[in-house]
Amino acid sequence: AQKVTQAQTEISVVEKEDVTLDCVYETRDTTYYLFWYKQPPSGELVFLIRRNSFDEQNEISGRYSWNFQKSTSSFNFTITASQVVDSAVYFCALMGYGGATNKLIFGTGTLLAVQP
Amino acid sequence: ETGVTQTPRHLVMGMTNKKSLKCEQHLGHNAMYWYKQSAKKPLELMFVYNFKEQTENNSVPSRFSPECPNSSHLFLHLHTLQPEDSALYLCASSQDLQGVNTGELFFGEGSRLTVL
Numbered sequence: 001a002q003k004v005t006q007a008q009t010e011i012s013v014v015e016k017e018d019v020t021l022d023c024v025y026e027t028r029d030t031t032y033y034l035f036w037y038k039q040p041p042s043g044e045l046v047f048l049i050r051r052n053s054f055d056e057q058n059e060i061s062g063r064y065s066w067n068f069q070k071s072t073s074s075f076n077f078t079i080t081a082s083q084v085v086d087s088a089v090y091f092c093a094l095m096g097y098g099g100a101t102n103k104l105i106f107g108t109g110t111l112l113a114v115q116p
Numbered sequence: 117e118t119g120v121t122q123t124p125r126h127l128v129m130g131m132t133n134k135k136s137l138k139c140e141q142h143l144g145h146n147a148m149y150w151y152k153q154s155a156k157k158p159l160e161l162m163f164v165y166n167f168k169e170q171t172e173n174n175s176v177p178s179r180f181s182p183e184c185p186n187s188s189h190l191f192l193h194l195h196t197l198q199p200e201d202s203a204l205y206l207c208a209s210s211q212d213l214q215g216v217n218t219g220e221l222f223f224g225e226g227s228r229l230t231v232l
Binding site for chain 1: 120156157158159161164172204206208218219220221222223224225226
């Protein structure tokens with residue numbers, strides 16, 4: 001069975017603080033994809049990143065960085081120097097390789113509130 | 117302007133009403149999806165359409181009836197719903213079901229449904 005766990009339901013930080021959102025996944029597939037999506041108050045989910053299971057290199061995009069560790073089945077997301085505009089719900093998701101559809105398994109999300 | 121437009125944004129209906137949710141994508145994508153987002157639960161995939169053909173029905177009750185007249189439009193017809201069906205219904209599209217952009221979905225802002 002595939003499962004994504006985001007243990008942090010809500011996180012509140014003050015602007016300019018760094019914050020890490022945790023994601024732990026379960027899968028029996030040897031090949032799979034991991035994702036992060038952002039859902040701002042307007043409602044639409046916005047794709048942030050995709051990682052395949054063979055690429056454990058950490059990735060940095062501006063203030064965002066992702067730490068993928070297969071040994072602990074984790075794919076954590078760090079925002080450096082957080083800003084109020086980062087306030088949103090963040091979803092981690094998993095997809096097995098070779099499926100007939102883009103069937104994403106989402107976690108329950110982490111609500112990030114960045115206070116000015 | 118978002119590439120995926122959903123109407124109405126908010127809907128209140130009684131248990132005996134019939135209503136429809138509409139989704140339109142302006143991205144030239146071939147696949148479209150309905151997701152249900154309930155509080156404190158992971159996003160649930162409901163239906164998948166590829167080139168107007170339904171490829172997945174994720175054990176959704178028959179009181180939800182999807183319709184995809186063309187690759188740009190997707191409807192969700194609602195009939196005799198239950199209060200527990202109250203949720204945010206999100207429409208999404210992707211270029212294809214698989215490929216280099218696998219898992220990269222473009223979401224609308226959702227239709228907030230309340231069933232009384």
